[in-house]
Amino acid sequence: MTTMRDRLYDRATPTGVGLGLRGVLLDAILAGEADGKLAFLEVCPENYMHRGGKLPRQFEQIAERIPIITHGLMLSLGSADPFDDEYLRELGQFVARHNTTWHSDHLCFSGHAGAVLHDLLPLPMTRATVVHVVERIARAQDKIGKPLAIENISYYVPMPGELAHEGEFVGEVCERADCGLLLDVNNIYVNAKNFGLDAFELLRGYPLDRVVQMHVAGHTRWDRFDMWLDDHGATAEPIVHAMMQWVVERTGPLPVLLERDQSIPSLAELLDEVAALQSSYELALARWREPSQEFRHG
């Protein structure tokens, strides 16, 4: 069975554990503190597009030294609002300049009736939504000039729809759009905790043949609303490592990203977490290399 990885990966595709590039880390990374310790850096193009000055200059210097994967925030693939063509044009230029094989964004909407709400908002899990998103993915891919991968999001309200669970919804979109999946195992775990579900059961519902990349992160408690918030504000829990391993045991080598957006510690501390995650990843990879058909789901 040919997987999305077979179709998208090339010699330059990084595998192993990388880190999400954040502005506060630029100086330390430029100083060489991460040299040889990261498989790649994942960058949010919106932070560097449409602006000048020191920040994009620093980023370009880093991109010459460490492989880059792009992951955006603002495609709003489920929105009814039209795409911003200028944004897509600039995004296309950005991903072309950094020679990424695919670009990823979230399966969500961010715009409502002309307002851009700057959040990743869940979509109804309906077949009509699937049709709408699939059509937008095709148009976005066409404008950006790169294949897209979509990321499963965390959400806090159960979204109505005839599709039974999030894996089925995401799978339908990936299949019909013929696109990749950026599988965020922390998002699945947060959803499982918030809805009282089994995280591995949710995970098993996702189409592993579509996975081209993974995200790993931590989350925090939001007591005011009695729920877990996917804020990437803590170290990833052991179960999230285990979920990542479960996937890698079945897919083989992948780029796996450690995300941190809140309470960001020093780069040295983040690199320790990257190293721990890399160890988990390599254990899973060793199991994948064993000739056990049990794990080979494609």
Added chain:
Amino acid sequence: MVDAVQLAFGRVLRDRALVDRLAVDPHAVLAELGLDQAARDQLLAHGVNRLIAYNTMVHSRLLRTLREFSPRACSLVRDRLPGLVHDWIAECGPSSLYLREVPGEFLVWARPRWAEAIATGEQPAWLIELFEHELEQRALVRDPRASGQPSPHEVGLERGMLGNPTVRLLHREFAVHRLPATLDPAALPSLERGTLVLAAWRDRNDKARFAPLRARHAALLERLLAGASLRDALFGACAALGETLDDTILGDAAVTLAQWCDDHVLLGAAG
């Protein structure tokens, strides 16, 4: 074709007044928004608080962004800012895909409302200019244009001068650039209303810089940035102020041009 659930959810995200009613009678409000019993049951399966949390997330993120980008102006508006932000999001909200451009969009919406508060003395007259100034500082730092390299050409009267592409002239009534880094709303400084022109630019060290200009210097820089030759800019600036170009003015202009080149306002002579 967008699902009725998505449309209703969007309204809940944006409208704080709706959320206040939602907390009291969620089914009634969601029915008002066109959702049938099955959709309402599913959305509310884990309590109405989950929907309210989304509204809080969206509003809090935008409010935080305003406070981060304009801390001093936002500190003046204090308790009234959240209410303004709620109204703004419900009415129109941001349209830029770049979070860093959202505060400027908010200011366009808030300006007439703040003008009223200024007219009635509720807010200091310089509130809007302070907000603009704080945004300008960040806008300069991220200006997409490069701040330029020094020109190799010799300065001459018949030549123009090359401006740092990020330079702009700001016309203000208050010297908000002189305000301290933090403001105590209980003891606000008094700024006199006047006519002020500032040169604003990103320097060679990527810092936002502001410099007040005397009237003749402002007229001169304005003409140079518009591409006039040094001769035309000098004569034009003097004429605009009803002055006659003489040796004193020429000497002053030479010193000023040298200072602007040192400060990276100008890059030297145009080629």
